[in-house]
Amino acid sequence: MALARVVSFEEVSKAHMDKMSQEMGEGAPPEGVPAKEFIALYDPETEKSLAIVFFDTEDDYRRGDEALSAMPAGDTPGRRTSVSKYDVAVRMST
Numbered sequence: 001m002a003l004a005r006v007v008s009f010e011e012v013s014k015a016h017m018d019k020m021s022q023e024m025g026e027g028a029p030p031e032g033v034p035a036k037e038f039i040a041l042y043d044p045e046t047e048k049s050l051a052i053v054f055f056d057t058e059d060d061y062r063r064g065d066e067a068l069s070a071m072p073a074g075d076t077p078g079r080r081t082s083v084s085k086y087d088v089a090v091r092m093s094t
Helices: 014-026 058-069
Strands: 003-010 037-043 048-055 079-087
Touching (some): 003 058, 014 037, 048 058, 058 079
Antiparallel strands (some): 003 048, 003 079, 037 048
8 A cells, every 4th residue: 555744834935835846847756755755835925835746655655755855944945834644545646
């Protein structure tokens, strides 16, 4: 079963989200993060963001979580307020 790492942020500027979008569109996940998919949600009115990173296995999740947790605070889009782990129960795209 796939797993998702869901991280919430506050104090996220639109400029930072634009920069992150450009950087993520140009490359692969950060080194050491065996992610299969990444989704970022952003509310510009409240300057809040959710980052959802999908992993295929528990081992991939563990390695990715360690690498992402070790990232310098300046590499994140804002002030991290929570990190949660979820089983991906349903996943659909059209």
